[in-house]
Every structure is written in C-alpha cells, then in structure tokens.
Amino acid sequence: MTAISPRFLDAGEAALVVELGRSVDPAVHDQVLALDRALIALALPGVRETVPTFRSLMIHYDPLVIDRARLVERVRAVELDAGAPACATRWTIPCCYDAAFGEDLAEIAALTGLPEERVVALHAGATLRVYMYGFLPGFCYLGGMPPELVISRRATIRPPHAAGAVIIADGMSVITTFSMPTGWWVIGRTPERLFAPMRDPSFLVGVGDRLRFEAIDCATFEALAARVAAGEIVARRDTMP
Amino acid sequence: MSAALRILTAGPAVTLQDGGRFGRMRFGVTAAGPMDPLACAVANAAVGADPGAPAIEISLGGVSIDALDAAVPVALAGGAFEISLDGRPVPGAVRLTLEPGRNLRVRAGAAGAWCYLAVGARIAVPPVLGSVATHARSGLGGLAGRALAAGDRLPLADLRTPDAPATLVAPCLERPGDVIRVILGPQADYFADDQIALFCAGPWTVSSRSDRMAYLLDGPTLRHAAGFNIISDGIAMGSIQVPGDGRPIVLMADRQVTGGYTKIATVIGPDLGRLAQLRPGARFRFEPVTIEDAVAARRAERDALAALRLEPLLRQDLGSELLLGLNLIGGVTSGH
Numbered sequence: 001m002t003a004i005s006p007r008f009l010d011a012g013e014a015a016l017v018v019e020l021g022r023s024v025d026p027a028v029h030d031q032v033l034a035l036d037r038a039l040i041a042l043a044l045p046g047v048r049e050t051v052p053t054f055r056s057l058m059i060h061y062d063p064l065v066i067d068r069a070r071l072v073e074r075v076r077a078v079e080l081d082a083g084a085p086a087c088a089t090r091w092t093i094p095c096c097y098d099a100a101f102g103e104d105l106a107e108i109a110a111l112t113g114l115p116e117e118r119v120v121a122l123h124a125g126a127t128l129r130v131y132m133y134g135f136l137p138g139f140c141y142l143g144g145m146p147p148e149l150v151i152s153r154r155a156t157i158r159p160p161h162a163a164g165a166v167i168i169a170d171g172m173s174v175i176t177t178f179s180m181p182t183g184w185w186v187i188g189r190t191p192e193r194l195f196a197p198m199r200d201p202s203f204l205v206g207v208g209d210r211l212r213f214e215a216i217d218c219a220t221f222e223a224l225a226a227r228v229a230a231g232e233i234v235a236r237r238d239t240m241p
Numbered sequence: 242m243s244a245a246l247r248i249l250t251a252g253p254a255v256t257l258q259d260g261g262r263f264g265r266m267r268f269g270v271t272a273a274g275p276m277d278p279l280a281c282a283v284a285n286a287a288v289g290a291d292p293g294a295p296a297i298e299i300s301l302g303g304v305s306i307d308a309l310d311a312a313v314p315v316a317l318a319g320g321a322f323e324i325s326l327d328g329r330p331v332p333g334a335v336r337l338t339l340e341p342g343r344n345l346r347v348r349a350g351a352a353g354a355w356c357y358l359a360v361g362a363r364i365a366v367p368p369v370l371g372s373v374a375t376h377a378r379s380g381l382g383g384l385a386g387r388a389l390a391a392g393d394r395l396p397l398a399d400l401r402t403p404d405a406p407a408t409l410v411a412p413c414l415e416r417p418g419d420v421i422r423v424i425l426g427p428q429a430d431y432f433a434d435d436q437i438a439l440f441c442a443g444p445w446t447v448s449s450r451s452d453r454m455a456y457l458l459d460g461p462t463l464r465h466a467a468g469f470n471i472i473s474d475g476i477a478m479g480s481i482q483v484p485g486d487g488r489p490i491v492l493m494a495d496r497q498v499t500g501g502y503t504k505i506a507t508v509i510g511p512d513l514g515r516l517a518q519l520r521p522g523a524r525f526r527f528e529p530v531t532i533e534d535a536v537a538a539r540r541a542e543r544d545a546l547a548a549l550r551l552e553p554l555l556r557q558d559l560g561s562e563l564l565l566g567l568n569l570i571g572g573v574t575s576g577h
Contacts (some may be wrong), residue, residue, distance in 0.1 A: 195268070
C-alpha cells in the first residue's frame with residue numbers, strides 16, 4: 001500500500017483538482033482510478049461528483065457541506081494500492097475500415113508511410129485504454145496507440161464525419177458519438193453506439209476499461225448497424241482477471 | 242385538452258432548464274442548468290418550488306406565452322426585463338397568475354441577459370439522464386433537446402392553487418457587474434505575475450459572440466509563461482480558459498466537462514449569475530478572493546434566498562383591468 005502525494009489545485013470553491021502525475025501514463029491513470037473508486041466507496045457527504053481524467057481527478061463538492069481542508073484531509077488519507085488495479089473490463093468494438101467509412105485512411109497511410117492494410121492491422125491490433133471522456137456525451141479518449149500511428153492533427157478542420165466515426169490524432173483514438181467537423185483523421189466507423197440516452201446502460205465503456213477494435217467488412221457493418229438500431233448492443237464485453 | 246404553457250413567440254436560446262444534469266460528467270455529459278442559478282432559485286421560491294425545479298430561461302430574444310386550459314401560477318426574476326400582461330407593464334420581478342386567454346410577454350429591458358419564468362406546477366416533460374435541462378449541443382433535455390420555439394406546448398401537472406400577485410423583494414438580485422470575484426487557478430502558475438495583474442485589471446467586456454457555453458472576453462491579450470496546452474483535466478462552471486491567442490473564455494453552463502487549455506482562474510459560484518447577466522459591451526474587472534471569502538459569499542447567498550419576501554401588489558400600483566388579469570381579486574377572496 002502506498003500513500004499518494006498529490007498536488008491539490010482549486011477550480012473555484014466548489015471543485016478540487018487532485019493531480020497525481022505529470023504525464024499521460026497508465027500507472028498514473030491507475031492511481032486516478034483508484035482514488036476515484038475510493039472516493040465513490042467513501043460517499044463523503046458534500047462530494048457531488050468525481051471526474052477522472054488522464055492524470056487528475058476533479059472532485060465537485062459543496063463547500064457548505066464539506067470544507068476544502070476536510071476534503072483534502074480525506075483524500076490524503078486514501079491509501080492506494082498501485083500494484084493491484086481492479087479488474088478492467090475489456091471491450092471488443094466492431095469497426096469498418098473500408099474506404100466508405102475510413103474516409104481518411106488513404107491520407108493516414110500516406111502520412112505514416114505504411115500500406116493501408118498495415119494501418120488497419122496496427123489499429124485493430126492494439127489494446128487501448130479509456131483515459132477520459134470529454135467534449136460531448138460518450139466521446140471517449142483512448143490511449144495506447146501504436147507509435148507508428150501517432151500523427152498530428154490536421155492543419156485545417158475537415159467536413160463533418162458521421163456519428164460513430166473512429167478518429168485518430170496525437171497518439172489518441174476517439175469513438176465519436178455525434179456528427180461534426182474535426183481536425184482529426186477518420187480511420188473507420190463503428191456501428192455500435194457508445195452513447196444512447198434512452199438505453200440502459202446509456203454508456204457502454206467506463207474510464208479505465210480496455211478496448212480493442214475488430215475489423216469488419218461493409219456487409220457486416222450494415223448487419224450490425226441494423227441490430228444496433230433495433231436496440232441491441234453488438235460490442236462484446238469480457239472482464240479480465 | 243389539458244393544462245399547458247404555450248410558446249407564442251420565442252427569440253433564440255430560450256430553453257427549459259432545471260438544476261442541471263449531474264452525475265454523468267465522467268461520461269462527458271455537461272450539467273447545463275441555469276446561467277444565473279440564483280435568479281432561477283428566486284423565481285422558483287416565489288411559486289413554492291425547489292431551487293432547481295424546471296423553469297424557462299428567457300434570453301435577450303424574449304418570449305410571449307399564454308396558458309391553456311387552466312390558470313397557471315408563474316413567477317419571473319432575473320435581469321431587468323420588461324414584462325407585460327396583455328400589453329400592460331407589470332413589475333420586473335413578480336408573481337402572478339396567468340389566466341387562459343391572457344398574453345404574458347417578456348422582453349429585454351434596461352439591463353441583464355437572462356430572466357427566469359418559474360411555474361407553480363410540474364412541467365411534465367420527460368427527464369433525460371435524470372434532468373430536463375436543455376443542452377442543445379448534444380440534443381439532450383427540454384423538448385427534443387432543442388431551444389423552445391413558437392407553437393411549443395409545455396404540459397403541466399399538479400398545478401398549485403394560485404397565490405395573490407406579488408412583487409418579489411430580492412435585494413440579492415441587485416448585483417452590480419463591475420467586479421467579478423475569482424479564485425486563481427488551477428493553472429495560474431502558467432502566467433507570470435504581471436500577466437495575473439493584467440488579467441485582474443482588464444478592463445474586460447463580454448463579446449457579442451458569447452452564448453450558454455462560453456462568454457468570450459474582449460480586453461487585453463494575456464501572455465503565457467509556460468505554454469498554453471495542458472494535459473486535459475476537468476472543467477468547472479466559471480473556469481476561465483486562456484487558449485493560445487491569449488483571449489480569455491469563461492466556460493459557462495453548457496461548457497464541455499474536460500479540456501486541454503490553461504485555466505487562469507475560476508469565477509466564484511455566487512458571481513456566476515452576476516457575470517451571466519452582463520450584456521455585450523459592459524465593462525468589468527476581476528478580483529481574486531480566497532476560498533474562505535467565496536464560501537462566505539455562498540452562505541450569504543443561501544441566507545438571502547431564505548429571506549426572500551413577497552409584497553402584495555396594491556390596487557394603486559396597477560389599473561383595475563390589469564388587476565383582474567392578475568387574478569388579484571380571486572386570490573384575495575379565496576383566502577391565500
């Protein structure tokens with residue numbers, strides 16, 4: 001068991017940022033997740049909501065119920081067992097990389113100097129970590145990309161992609177949940193919905209989950225999309241020991 | 242036919258809000274909720290509703306509304322908007338009963354950017370992820386996830402018995418906007434002392450390109466000492482982000498929940514409404530305060546809300562025809 005030595009940064013009088021490291025690092029993120037779990041388990045009165053991000057946890061609190069000093073004291077008292085992260089859920093997400101869906105695959109191949117098939121094999125072969133949500137509901141940032149696929153964002157914004165587009169840049173993948181213009185590169189598209197407000201569960205993957213893409217062809221995409229439209233979840237979920 | 246409020250006309254960005262959609266920020270879900278939570282709470286208190294009960298947030302675009310099938314108790318509070326019933330002016334912070342066939346009109350007045358219409362009834366719109374707050378960018382809440390528009394009907398249930406019309410006496414809403422209090426950080430250390438001083442002094446004005454997501458500020462250009470990108474972290478309402486161009490952006494109710502730009506300071510909770518009510522062009526500066534100061538201001542705000550008074554509208558204040566419209570006589574004789 002190791003006690004953590006975090007930096008406490010105030011985001012106003014009702015939100016506290018507990019920063020646990022200086023970089024995007026699975027070990028730091030494991031600490032963020034462990035602190036998050038510990039605070040959820042403690043259910044401190046006045047703690048409204050926690051938001052795990054790459055290297056910090058934002059704690060939204062009611063300062064009329066729990067004051068900052070008391071909150072800091074409770075966070076410092078949390079002992080994090082960095083050596084034994086809790087079971088991570090592992091997802092397999094179908095993704096079609098065909099040109100009809102992987103709209104920018106040719107450009108990604110040109111930028112990386114790799115054949116398209118190799119780009120697909122690398123992307124679908126990697127086990128990615130869900131580091132954080134942001135921007136819009138269900139929009140999750142996945143790290144752990146193969147170094148060969150690390151490319152910068154576009155110099156200019158491209159026209160809107162479809163919801164479900166899988167986009168890459170800066171060593172991250174994102175599974176989008178809304179159609180929008182982007183400065184990222186569209187590598188493929190999943191028929192799965194990571195966010196469906198009226199479905200239970202509304203969100204599929206949790207922060208800290210691991211995720212792998214499975215390459216599918218266009219016909220499979222259409223078949224799975226029809227099942228998703230009918231309310232089915234087509235992503236597969238396993239729990240790793 | 243059943244009881245409802247009908248939107249006859251609505252400017253842009255008139256939305257249904259409640260206390261906010263909490264509990265799923267970790268999944269990227271913005272809380273939304275009122276831009277001026279105190280004004281919304283005052284309006285709700287005047288009709289006996291919880292501070293975070295659903296209410297209509299009215300923008301500078303204004304609205305006109307009527308009631309269908311039932312007399313609906315309503316209360317309005319917020320900026321100094323012009324409110325009229327069948328064309329006759331009523332006080333700017335008021336509780337009244339909207340009878341079917343009467344037209345309640347709310348439009349921008351001398352000052353302020355948002356006005357809240359609270360209802361003495363349950364607005365029977367199905368919640369999405371636990372809230373009816375509208376977040377138009379993600380299409381959640383309200384009616385079909387969008388702003389209210391002419392022809393919309395908000396169904397009402399559990400109508401309360403109307404109380405006598407009254408003026409809301411809420412000194413807590415008289416908030417000069419020339420000084421906005423902040424707590425420095427979480428990334429104030431990305432700026433040298435002279436830039437922090439420049440940030441505080443301004444003077445700043447709210448840009449006309451501002452909206453529920455963000456208030457863009459016009460004023461001096463700030464210089465970063467140590468770059469402007471950070472590893473993305475959480476964003477609280479009122480966080481003041483300074484991107485690479487050095488022009489601060491205050492992230493408001495519809496903000497994204499995480500982001501990767503430096504945040505120099507955060508507006509304290511009790512001053513969020515004060516800032517939200519500033520119109521484009523109004524000048525202000527920032528004043529750094531301690532957490533203790535901010536918490537004391539929160540406590541004062543809570544006490545002020547509890548001390549809200551309602552003064553009956555008197556006959557001499559208004560013409561007899563209007564009094565009839567306000568249901569004053571009915572309210573008095575029925576013993577409320």
